[in-house]
Amino acid sequence: MFAGAMNALAGGGSFVSLPALIAVGVPPVLANTSSTVALFPGGLASAWAYRSGLQPVGGVPLRALPATTLCGGLVGAVLLLRTSAVAFTFVLPWLLLAASIALMFGRRIGDALRARWHIHANAVLAVQFALGIYGGYFGGAVGIMMIAMWGLLDKCDVQRLNAPRTLLVSAANIVAVLAFILAGAVRWPETLTMLAGAIIGGYGGACIGRRAPPRVTRAITLLATSCITVAFFVKTYAPSLLHR
Numbered sequence: 001m002f003a004g005a006m007n008a009l010a011g012g013g014s015f016v017s018l019p020a021l022i023a024v025g026v027p028p029v030l031a032n033t034s035s036t037v038a039l040f041p042g043g044l045a046s047a048w049a050y051r052s053g054l055q056p057v058g059g060v061p062l063r064a065l066p067a068t069t070l071c072g073g074l075v076g077a078v079l080l081l082r083t084s085a086v087a088f089t090f091v092l093p094w095l096l097l098a099a100s101i102a103l104m105f106g107r108r109i110g111d112a113l114r115a116r117w118h119i120h121a122n123a124v125l126a127v128q129f130a131l132g133i134y135g136g137y138f139g140g141a142v143g144i145m146m147i148a149m150w151g152l153l154d155k156c157d158v159q160r161l162n163a164p165r166t167l168l169v170s171a172a173n174i175v176a177v178l179a180f181i182l183a184g185a186v187r188w189p190e191t192l193t194m195l196a197g198a199i200i201g202g203y204g205g206a207c208i209g210r211r212a213p214p215r216v217t218r219a220i221t222l223l224a225t226s227c228i229t230v231a232f233f234v235k236t237y238a239p240s241l242l243h244r
Contacts, residue, residue, distance in 0.1 A: 003194070004042030004201025006224070008049070008166065009209045009217040011143040012103055013039050015096065015225045017194055019232070026187050029088045032080065033180040034187045036139065038194035040177045042202025043170040049206035053163030057150050060124050062164060068125045069171040072132020077176035080137045081183050093236050096229040099140030102148070103225055124149065128168070135172030136179075141225075143169045162209065 003020075007013035014035050021031035056062050080088075127149050135142040143165040150161060180186055209217070 001197040001201035001204075003039060004045075004198035004203075005205030005208070006201075006221055007039060007043055007143075007169070007198075008046040008202050008205030009212070009221065011141050011165075011169075012099065012221050012225050013042070013198070014138070014140045015099070015228045017198070019228055020194070021187070021190055024190060026190060027085055028092060029080065029083060029085050030185060030187050032088070032092075032138065033185045034191040035194075036173055037177050037180055037186050038191045039198045039202075040170065040173045041195055042198030042200075043166060043173060045199050045203035046206040047163075047166040047170050049203055050163035050166050053160065054167060055160075055164070057124075057161070057164050062167075064125060065128055065164070065168055066171040068128045069132040069135070069168050070175050072129040072134075073136035073172040074175040074179065076133040076136025076138075076172070077179040078136075079133070080176075081179065081185060089236060093229065093232040095138045095140060096225075096232055099138075099142075100222075100225045100229045102141040102144045104222055132172045135169060136176040139169070139172065139176075142172060162206075166206070 003013035003016040005013075006016060014032075017035040017039055018031055021034055022028060026034060054062060057065065083091075128146070131142055131145055131149070134145070146165055146168060147161050150164075
């Protein structure tokens with residue numbers, strides 16, 4: 001429920017769901033695929049709750065963005081399925097760190113870039129494809145990355161971008177979910193339990209997001225993501241350092 005609510009409010013739900021699955025014994029790659037499947041319906045619930053706010057982003061028609069994101073999501077999912085457990089375990093802390101930086105500084109980075117550059121709509125589609133790949137492969141904080149990128153089009157109200165953000169994060173995940181299911185890369189008992197909670201949390205989080213103070217939700221999200229990122233670095237690299 002907390003992971004679904006985090007995705008609806010500020011992004012980063014995988015920071016909760018992925019460690020939870022690993023903690024109960026699911027291998028890292030399967031934990032990532034299962035987390036994506038478990039959080040997907042919650043993302044759809046959030047998108048449905050935000051549906052009245054759907055509108056074009058800058059000068060880019062909304063219908064063009066989901067198609068581009070879908071293609072990127074498929075590429076990312078295939079890459080993940082071809083990644084070994086050892087390689088994913090090694091790279092996971094760095095993926096979490098990248099997502100944490102996006103959550104912490106995404107808006108500032110967007111503002112700084114917007115002050116210097118203004119990009120064309122076609123470039124947005126290219127970057128959106130790359131974000132779709134990231135979303136299908138891992139996806140942590142991908143919604144925040146999208147908002148930072150959209151800021152290069154024009155000065156947008158972040159609250160107004162929540163609706164297209166939830167829709168496009170779901171678009172990145174839908175083909176990944178199908179690919180993971182068809183490949184048999186999902187641990188269903190754990191996934192179904194988490195899925196039920198994520199739907200409730202996703203819809204409830206979207207409803208809360210319309211009223212909750214942004215600073216409060218942001219502070220809670222950043223605290224959780226920072227602690228989990230540090231924990232994964234310690235778990236992955238501390239044993240080898242101590243051994244040396």
